[in-house]
Amino acid sequence: MVAIKTERIFSSPISADHDEMRCGAAVFSARPCSDHRLAVAVLGEVDAVNGRDFARYVERHARISRQLVLDLRAVDFFGSQGFTALFYISVHCARSDVDWAIVASPPVRRLLAICDPQSELPLADDLASALERLDRLAHRRAPLVWSGRSGWRTG
Template sequence: MPEITMKTSPAPSTLPDGGFLSRPWEGHTARLASRRLRWSVAVISAHGDIDASNADTLTEYTLAHLTRCRGLILDLRNLDFFGTEGFSALQRVSVCCVRARVSCAVVPGNAVSRMLRIGDPQGLLPAASTLEAAMATVQDQPHLPPQPMTSRGDAAQFARCERTVCLVCGGTQQLQHDQGTSTEANARLDGPALTVVAPGLEAAKAEVGVR
């Protein structure tokens, strides 16, 4: 079994720590952990490699905390490898945060920053250089209640239907935005499966390959 090589951790954050939210998850090549800062902000941290074998786990582990926080920060500074599947996972998390009206931000390391330069050249995903900057980003975003379901039938229809979700506004139409968002930068929601097609993803695959 290959060992996970942990890099030296960044300087400790000065943000107040509210303790762990759930048990860490550990696989063959990656480790995920969660903790809660004050102001109901959850921080999901990842170590090791994110690739095809665990990108879905990153998505599921992160989204499991949406109902328990008003803000979400993905701390990805300690990743050694971040493949195209990890980029798709970030897009899925971003879409779900918009739907849940949860503010989110990403703190990328070298591996993630390289992928974002290729797959997200327009900077649609909210990225910050430090946890403190990510916290400021999350706090600056207005907190809105989740979109309500008016009936059980609405909930069932929502679970079955296929919708196109804008990565910028969370709307269910393919909108052109001033930021230059194209109709390609959309996620298609079909029941529990969420597949993202984003600009630059094919270029990213060609650059780093699928792992």
């Protein structure tokens, strides 16, 4: 009888609190910032090859968070599928009650200026202003408290 074993030929740099995925010409990376805030960063190009995967990656990770920072500062190319992904992420965050903010590179800003002229997506000038925005939203949000027969009330 021949002994067969599985041998890992590469070591994964991903820790338990960090997830990374390569898709097309981009790398998506998610990392918790705190118990309630998650950061998703993108490096490379978001286009027709990986736009849908980008949206699904963010959706999958945003499920466990109340706030999301979408860091697109390292994006070199952002096609129309990238905008479609942002719209999908926006709908998901609204339905899931997740506050979010986008920090963008010049290619992302250029496309958003065309596709989102009303500035409905939460685009921030820089990372500091994105975090300030999320902090303000967190302070406005009153926690719900169960009060017995009368049901839920703000606490």
